[in-house]
Amino acid sequence: MNNIIIDGEDNPITFIFAHGAGAGMDHEFMQSVAKGLAFKGIRVIRFNFPYMVKRAEDGKRRPPDRAPKLLEAYQEVIEQVDADKLVIGGKSMGGRMASHLSEVDKVAAMACLGFPFHPPGKPEKYKGEHLAELAKPCLILQGERDTFGKREEFADFDLSDSIRVEFIPDGDHSFKPRKSSGHTEQQNITVTVEKLSAFIKEVLNEK
Incomplete structure (x- = not known):
C-alpha cells in the first residue's frame, strides 16, 4: 500500500485515520494522535487523499477533491486493510x-475529531444531517470553542443515539486551548488519545 503510514503495525486492532482539508497525513496533530494510539495497542493507518498526494508531489496547494472522489479513496484504503472489523475516522x-461510510461491512464504528458541522460563522450551512440516522457507534471529539461547531451549539444538532460526544477542554478546531484556560495542548492531545483508544477497544471488544 503506497501513500500510507502505519503506526503500531503489529498491534491487533485497527483504526484508519484520515486527514483534514488543509493538512496531510504527516501533520503534527495526526502524528501525535497516531503515535499515542499505537502506544495504547492500536494499529493506526494514515493515508493522503488524492489531492493531497498531488500537493506532496509538486508543492502546489489545492482544494479538496469532491466528496465522491474522497469517499472512493477512503473506501479503497478500507478494502486493502487486512482486518475483518475496524474503526474508521479522521480529523x-x-x-x-468516515461518517458517510458507516454501511461498509468492515466498519464497526466511526470516530470524528473536530467534526465540521458548518463553516465558521455560517451555521445555516449545516453538514450533519446524516448524523441523525447513523446506526453504528460513533464518537465525536469536539473542542469546546470549535468554530465549526461549538459546545453550546450541540443542543440544536439532531444526532443519533448511537453518537457519543466528548468535549475537549477549551479546545479550538485543532483542540488547542487558550493559555488563560489552565489547559495545555499536550494535555488535550493526551485526553484525546485516552478517549479515542478506550472507544476503539470498546467497540472492537478488546480490553
Missing part, C-alpha cells in the same frame, strides 16, 4: 467522510 473533513 475534520476526514472524519466527516
Whole structure:
C-alpha cells in the first residue's frame, strides 16, 4: 500500500485515520494522535487523499477533491486493510467522510475529531444531517470553542443515539486551548488519545 503510514503495525486492532482539508497525513496533530494510539495497542493507518498526494508531489496547494472522489479513496484504503472489523475516522473533513461510510461491512464504528458541522460563522450551512440516522457507534471529539461547531451549539444538532460526544477542554478546531484556560495542548492531545483508544477497544471488544 503506497501513500500510507502505519503506526503500531503489529498491534491487533485497527483504526484508519484520515486527514483534514488543509493538512496531510504527516501533520503534527495526526502524528501525535497516531503515535499515542499505537502506544495504547492500536494499529493506526494514515493515508493522503488524492489531492493531497498531488500537493506532496509538486508543492502546489489545492482544494479538496469532491466528496465522491474522497469517499472512493477512503473506501479503497478500507478494502486493502487486512482486518475483518475496524474503526474508521479522521480529523475534520476526514472524519466527516468516515461518517458517510458507516454501511461498509468492515466498519464497526466511526470516530470524528473536530467534526465540521458548518463553516465558521455560517451555521445555516449545516453538514450533519446524516448524523441523525447513523446506526453504528460513533464518537465525536469536539473542542469546546470549535468554530465549526461549538459546545453550546450541540443542543440544536439532531444526532443519533448511537453518537457519543466528548468535549475537549477549551479546545479550538485543532483542540488547542487558550493559555488563560489552565489547559495545555499536550494535555488535550493526551485526553484525546485516552478517549479515542478506550472507544476503539470498546467497540472492537478488546480490553
